[in-house]
Amino acid sequence: MPSPLRSKESGSFAYTRWEAVESEDTTDSPITETPFYSFEEEVPATSTATPAVPWPLSPNRLTRPSMPNGHSHGSQGPISPRFDVQNSRCLSISIRTMVILVMLGVGGIIGFVARWGVHRYFVDPQGHCMTPIPFQYNAEMAKHAIDTISFSSIRDFFEEFTSENDHELGSIESSDYARSISQLWREFGIQKTELDVVKTMIPVANLRDHGHVPCEITIKDVNGTTVWSKDLDAESMAQVSYSASAIGQGQLMYGHYGRFEDFHEMGLNFSGSVVIMKLSQLYHVGSMVRNAQYFGAKAVILFPDPVNHLLTGNVSETKIKISPNESLSASAKLFPGDPYSPYFPGKSKESIPDIPVISITFSEAQTLLSNFTNAYNLTTLHTYGLPLDTQWNMNFTAMVEVNLDYEKRSIRNVIGTIPGAYEPTRYIIIGAHHDTWWKGSSQAGLGHSVLMELARVFGYLRQHSWKPGRSIIFASWDGEEIGQLGSTSWMNSHSKELNTRAVAYINLDYVLTGSSTVHIAATPLFREIIERAAKSVPCITKKNIDDDCTLFSTWIDEDAAATSLKSDKLMMSDPQHSFQSILGVSTIEVALKTLAMPYPHTNSSMDTVSAIKTILDPEFKHAALVARFLTILLLQLTMTPNLPGSVSDYANKIHSDIHTFIQVNDKDLEEHDVNVGDMVDALNKFEVAAFRFHSTYDPSFPLEFLGHHEFSDQLMELERSFLLPASYSELSGQPIPLLRSPYKHIIYGPDPLNQGMSVLFPQLSGALKLARYLNTTGLWDSVRREAFFVVDALESASCVLENHLVHTYVDDVNHPMHRMYTS
Numbered sequence: 001m002p003s004p005l006r007s008k009e010s011g012s013f014a015y016t017r018w019e020a021v022e023s024e025d026t027t028d029s030p031i032t033e034t035p036f037y038s039f040e041e042e043v044p045a046t047s048t049a050t051p052a053v054p055w056p057l058s059p060n061r062l063t064r065p066s067m068p069n070g071h072s073h074g075s076q077g078p079i080s081p082r083f084d085v086q087n088s089r090c091l092s093i094s095i096r097t098m099v100i101l102v103m104l105g106v107g108g109i110i111g112f113v114a115r116w117g118v119h120r121y122f123v124d125p126q127g128h129c130m131t132p133i134p135f136q137y138n139a140e141m142a143k144h145a146i147d148t149i150s151f152s153s154i155r156d157f158f159e160e161f162t163s164e165n166d167h168e169l170g171s172i173e174s175s176d177y178a179r180s181i182s183q184l185w186r187e188f189g190i191q192k193t194e195l196d197v198v199k200t201m202i203p204v205a206n207l208r209d210h211g212h213v214p215c216e217i218t219i220k221d222v223n224g225t226t227v228w229s230k231d232l233d234a235e236s237m238a239q240v241s242y243s244a245s246a247i248g249q250g251q252l253m254y255g256h257y258g259r260f261e262d263f264h265e266m267g268l269n270f271s272g273s274v275v276i277m278k279l280s281q282l283y284h285v286g287s288m289v290r291n292a293q294y295f296g297a298k299a300v301i302l303f304p305d306p307v308n309h310l311l312t313g314n315v316s317e318t319k320i321k322i323s324p325n326e327s328l329s330a331s332a333k334l335f336p337g338d339p340y341s342p343y344f345p346g347k348s349k350e351s352i353p354d355i356p357v358i359s360i361t362f363s364e365a366q367t368l369l370s371n372f373t374n375a376y377n378l379t380t381l382h383t384y385g386l387p388l389d390t391q392w393n394m395n396f397t398a399m400v401e402v403n404l405d406y407e408k409r410s411i412r413n414v415i416g417t418i419p420g421a422y423e424p425t426r427y428i429i430i431g432a433h434h435d436t437w438w439k440g441s442s443q444a445g446l447g448h449s450v451l452m453e454l455a456r457v458f459g460y461l462r463q464h465s466w467k468p469g470r471s472i473i474f475a476s477w478d479g480e481e482i483g484q485l486g487s488t489s490w491m492n493s494h495s496k497e498l499n500t501r502a503v504a505y506i507n508l509d510y511v512l513t514g515s516s517t518v519h520i521a522a523t524p525l526f527r528e529i530i531e532r533a534a535k536s537v538p539c540i541t542k543k544n545i546d547d548d549c550t551l552f553s554t555w556i557d558e559d560a561a562a563t564s565l566k567s568d569k570l571m572m573s574d575p576q577h578s579f580q581s582i583l584g585v586s587t588i589e590v591a592l593k594t595l596a597m598p599y600p601h602t603n604s605s606m607d608t609v610s611a612i613k614t615i616l617d618p619e620f621k622h623a624a625l626v627a628r629f630l631t632i633l634l635l636q637l638t639m640t641p642n643l644p645g646s647v648s649d650y651a652n653k654i655h656s657d658i659h660t661f662i663q664v665n666d667k668d669l670e671e672h673d674v675n676v677g678d679m680v681d682a683l684n685k686f687e688v689a690a691f692r693f694h695s696t697y698d699p700s701f702p703l704e705f706l707g708h709h710e711f712s713d714q715l716m717e718l719e720r721s722f723l724l725p726a727s728y729s730e731l732s733g734q735p736i737p738l739l740r741s742p743y744k745h746i747i748y749g750p751d752p753l754n755q756g757m758s759v760l761f762p763q764l765s766g767a768l769k770l771a772r773y774l775n776t777t778g779l780w781d782s783v784r785r786e787a788f789f790v791v792d793a794l795e796s797a798s799c800v801l802e803n804h805l806v807h808t809y810v811d812d813v814n815h816p817m818h819r820m821y822t823s
Contacts, residue, residue: 137639141466142536146631148457151624157449158441158620162609167436167444169479170202170409174435178412181434181476184452185416188459190474196413198489200338200479203241206405215358217301218399219252219372227396228372230364239437240302240402241482242333243357248299249399250274252368254375255297256382258288260738260753263295264773266378271296274398276365276373278305279328281602284756286334286483289353291753294738299400300357303365304328304600306385322600324363329437329481329603332357334755335742336578337488340406350740356402372396411435411478413486418458420638421467422705425501426712428637429473429579430454430630431487432508433480438605441612444481447508449620450627451476457631468638470503480509481603488578498583503716504637505579510591511626512599512617518551518626521589521758523580523719523748524653529644530588533632540621551629581743581750584720586645590630592622641705642697643712647801650718651683651690654747654794657760658683665768672771672780674787682794689798714800721796722747724763724789736782739766746793761790 166173182193205215219228255275256262263270275297277288289300304322332353333339339351360368369375370387374394383390414434420426432447439445455474479485491498504526520530534552580587599616601607617623636644662669662676669676693714699707723744739752743762751759752766759765764786771779 136641137636139536142632142635145457145461145635146537146628148460149453149624149627149631151620153456154449154453154623154627155620157452158445158612158623159609161434161445161448162439162441167434169411169435169481169485170200170407174478175410175412177434178414178476178478181414181452182416185414185455185459185474188456189463190416190418190455190459192419193414193416196415196486196490198338198411198413198479198486199408200411200485200489201340201406202409202482203243203404204407206245206403215403216401217358217360218401219368220397220399222395222397228367230360232358232360239327239329239359240357241329241331242339242352243402243404244352244354245402245404246354246356247399247401248274248297248356249397250298252276252373252394252396252398253297254369254373254378254383254386254388255288255292255300257283258291258300259283260291260769260773262382263291266382268374268376268378273297274299274301274400276301276303276368278303279330279359280305282756283754284750285330286332286351286353287751287754287756289332289355289357290334290738293353293355297355299355299398300332300353301365301368301398301400302328302330302357302359304362304604306362322362322604323606324366325361326601326604326606327359327361330357330359331481331483333483336484337492337742338485341489341492343489343492350737356400358400358402368398372398411486413478413490414474414476415490416455416474418462418468418472420469420471422469423709423712424471426470427473427498427502428468428470428504428506428634429475429502429585430506430508430634431475431477432511433477433486435478435481435486437481437603439608441607441609442512442599442616443509443602443607446612446617446623447511448476450511450623450630451508453624453627454630454634458634468634469641470638472634472638484578491578491583495583498585499720502579502583502585503643503712505577505585505587506630506633507577507579507587507589508630510589512592512612512623518555518629519591521591523586523588524650525586525645525647525715525719526588527649527653528646529633529636532644533629533636536632537625537629540625551625578742580719581745584723584745586716586719588633590626590633592626641708642699643715645715647690647693647715647718651687654760655683655687661760661765668768668772669783672783674780674784676787678791679787679794682791682798686794686798686801689801693801714803717800718797721800722793725792728789736767736770736779738770739763739782746789761786764790 161167164173164177167177168174178195182195185193215232217228217230217232218226221227250273253268253270253273253275254266255270255277256266257280258275258277270292273296275292277292277300279285279302285302288302292300304326306322306324333351334353335351337343366387370389372394373388373396375383375388375390376393378388378390430451432451433444434448436444451474458468458472475487475490477484477486477490479489480487518534522530531552534555535550537551539549539551539554577587577589579585601611658679662680666676668674697707697711699705699711724746728744741750741752741755743749743752746761746763748758748760749762751757751762753769764783767779767782767786770776771783
């Protein structure tokens, strides 16, 4: 199609074709302005001009503009072959560049996927260069790691800790010690360390308003004559933290262990009384005081249980007994954490008692029990080993005065992190505390020493190029002795992050309270991994390399009835700890102790270095055994691609416990129309979901790591699914005051009436016990309400395991999966 072009002479438009023209010599031509692209006008047929010869390969090419003096992009003739050659070269370079970029991109993708299988090396403690497959538990590397654990190193940490004069929470010495822990961890190779400073209110003796007598006990007869009195100094008064600052008086009554059933079954009238009770590590002091207050007590006096303590399980050995002049420290606070924290609005009154609480020695208690305490008509079931007169109705009035004030102090948690190489946002947390009441040799000292040894070993591995698959967080807590102030504060301030990222919490606060066997208190989810770890740790008595003795085999030998891991050694997690009971983070507590009665000197002035070295762990071999076990446990939790948890073990544990629960309570449940059928149906559904979860798990290459990730996330979410719904406390709340608590775990958790014990269905069990003892019709409505939440929790767990919203399963007895499970 011709194109219009304005005529140079007349200004009119003429039609031209886009044609290439022959080059003309323009050397002598005058300089003229020429457009970049020029078009030659069509020459009439009568013209003598030479017709344009088009370029043979392109008959309609644009001509290049002419330039003055022959300088141009080229002459005003046809485009030259050299121009096409240059274009071809540019095109060739572009194509090659594109190919290289594509190859680099494909190589990057392949490298990213292959990264999960690339061998990385590190130097083991013996200097060997090792190349384990990353993010995979390596038994050889684990052996070298546990060989690095040294009982002499643990002893050095212990002696350094106990050489300090003061570890009192909030003190200058304790603050300096926290900084030294942080510095030492950095030297070990844990580069990311921080001090978590928490401001809190600490109860202290009020000496300003009451001179030198902040606390006293006075006993008077019916005539008002003082027959016995005792003044306690500030140090003695501080043994019971969070007591009410008040004066309480009334008839002196014996209250046994302060359990709810004790007050109910002994048949005494505790209204308006002062109750004297035995302290035991089996029972929670806050619960004891709350129960006494519920039954009308005006004050509480605590004394040590004088029972003999057997630390080894060998009845022929010497029994340990508490000194009659030894009193025990305790916290009267009901719930963990700072009761004045904004995280617990309105909870301070429920957590702190309204009555004064005081602790005395057994020698002082003997005088009160034998001469002034009413224990009329009690049986030896309650009075065993005590000098109580059960034949006479004693009528002496006791007055207890406690003067406390609250002081603002700063406590310091030390947090050290080894980031994970593959799942850095999945946290394995391991913690112990560094504050003490007295010298704190057993509880704080040994737990702290084992934590430091683990930090040293894993820091050493990190310095030699090893990295965990998941992140390891080491935590040295402050303010734990008086009620888990440091750990609970850190947990609350990081709850949003921990809710979705925390895999497990390992508690070292009770590492050594005996020398009989390692006792594991853990969620059933980790039963399998605990058993595997126990089989990987040589026992203390192993004599040579051919000896097959392991920690697990010692458990089996001690109980011939055990077919796998002993149920009495694998209980639920620490009932008083917040990570599982409040956040739903699966928890493991490891302790070496005797199952009957633990080490008696905890929280006393007798808990000294000599006591540890003489009667508990003279060579620190037991502490080293626990450290080796924890090393294997940490490696399995951090280096296994999919978390080594077994939902089937959880289902089996609940199955066993729930049927026992129904058998024991069946008559009362049926009589008051509590529907256990829905509970059994929900349990069956959960068992089938647990079986499906493991049997259908099959991640495939190349996205295998995503399959592992989903599997691990579902295990983490399982424990959270057992928590009470978020609306429980905000909307409906707990109508029964005795059952109110921050604990949210529905399946296993602290008994609301005795938080020292872990029970199945804590809220339901507590409501059932109250309804049975108090025989009130309205309480059975609460029982039915708590039974509903049990069913809801089990069904929620089933949905989590099945990804209910995206997967469909046929819940029919004829379904192949159901038949496979039931067979």
